[in-house]
Amino acid sequence: MPIDPRRLLARPFAPIEHAYAQRDSQIYALGLGLGSDPLDAGQLRYVYEGRDGRSLRAMPTMANVLAYPGFWAREPDTGITWQQLLHAEQEIRLHDLLPASGRVTGTNRVSGLWDRGAGKGAFLQQTRDIRDAATGRPLATVVQLSLLRGDGGFGTGGSGGAPPPAHPMPEGEPDQVCDLATPAQLALIYRLSGDLNPLHADPAVAAAAGFKRPILHGMALMGVAAHAVLRTILAYDDTRFAGMRVRFTAPAWPGDTLRTEMWTRGGTVSLRVTALERGAVVLDHARVDLR
Structure with a gap:
C-alpha cells in the first residue's frame, strides 16, 4: 500500500521530555572517541567533570540524541516501508550552548515529503525542536532527511519544491586535514547513548544486511567529524560551533x-571524511557553521 502523503505530513507526535546527567554527556563523548589521549586538555573537557565537578562541556552534536523520538517509521500508521529507509542527511542548528546536564523537551514533525517517482523512492524530512524544559529556551533544531526507497510514486499531496540542495564543496586542496583513529569498540560505546539498532552491534544482523561486520552509527560518524573541526580549527572552543550538516555517502567501520x-570560507567550514584504510568517502557535501 502506498503512503498517504497528506496523512504523513500531518502526523502528530507527542512531546518528549528527556532528563540527562553529566554521565550521559561523558558517555556520548566517549562514543565519539574523545578521551583517546588522556593528556589532551581539549578532549578532557568533554569526558571529565573537573575537580570542581562543574567543568564538563557537552559536545555540540549531542543535540542529535536529546529528546530523540525513536524509529517511528516502523509504526503501522505511517505506511512507510521502513526496511528500505536510508538515512541520507543530518543537520543541527544550535541556538544556545547545550548544558552538560539538564532536562529538555523535544517536539518532532514531518517537515517535508518529496516524491521521486515510482521505483525511485521519496525523500522525507523531519524536524525536531529542542528546548529547555523549565524555561522554554530554544537550544537546538535537528533536521533529518531520509530516503524512502520503497515508497515513491504517490504523486500529489507531498511538499512543494524540492529537498534542500547539497552543500557545494570548494575546489582545490583542503586548508586543514585531521586524522582520527577510531577504536574497534566505538559503536558498542556509542549505542549506549540511545541508538540500540543491532546493525551496529550484532555480527549476524550486519551480515543479513549485507555487511561483513557491524557498522558505525551515522550519528557517531558525524560526531567524529565535529571533533575534527573542534580540534583543528576551534581549539576546542565549542562556543563558536553554530551548526552542522552532513550527507552520508558510505558506511564507516x-x-x-x-x-x-576542511576548507574554511568565511564562517563556513566545508568537510569531506574518508575512511583511509579503504579509501571510502563516508561523509561528503558537509559543513560546520561558525559564530
Whole structure:
C-alpha cells in the first residue's frame, strides 16, 4: 500500500521530555572517541567533570540524541516501508550552548515529503525542536532527511519544491586535514547513548544486511567529524560551533582511521571524511557553521 502523503505530513507526535546527567554527556563523548589521549586538555573537557565537578562541556552534536523520538517509521500508521529507509542527511542548528546536564523537551514533525517517482523512492524530512524544559529556551533544531526507497510514486499531496540542495564543496586542496583513529569498540560505546539498532552491534544482523561486520552509527560518524573541526580549527572552543550538516555517502567501520578534510570560507567550514584504510568517502557535501 502506498503512503498517504497528506496523512504523513500531518502526523502528530507527542512531546518528549528527556532528563540527562553529566554521565550521559561523558558517555556520548566517549562514543565519539574523545578521551583517546588522556593528556589532551581539549578532549578532557568533554569526558571529565573537573575537580570542581562543574567543568564538563557537552559536545555540540549531542543535540542529535536529546529528546530523540525513536524509529517511528516502523509504526503501522505511517505506511512507510521502513526496511528500505536510508538515512541520507543530518543537520543541527544550535541556538544556545547545550548544558552538560539538564532536562529538555523535544517536539518532532514531518517537515517535508518529496516524491521521486515510482521505483525511485521519496525523500522525507523531519524536524525536531529542542528546548529547555523549565524555561522554554530554544537550544537546538535537528533536521533529518531520509530516503524512502520503497515508497515513491504517490504523486500529489507531498511538499512543494524540492529537498534542500547539497552543500557545494570548494575546489582545490583542503586548508586543514585531521586524522582520527577510531577504536574497534566505538559503536558498542556509542549505542549506549540511545541508538540500540543491532546493525551496529550484532555480527549476524550486519551480515543479513549485507555487511561483513557491524557498522558505525551515522550519528557517531558525524560526531567524529565535529571533533575534527573542534580540534583543528576551534581549539576546542565549542562556543563558536553554530551548526552542522552532513550527507552520508558510505558506511564507516569501527576501527577506521577517519580523515577529515576542511576548507574554511568565511564562517563556513566545508568537510569531506574518508575512511583511509579503504579509501571510502563516508561523509561528503558537509559543513560546520561558525559564530
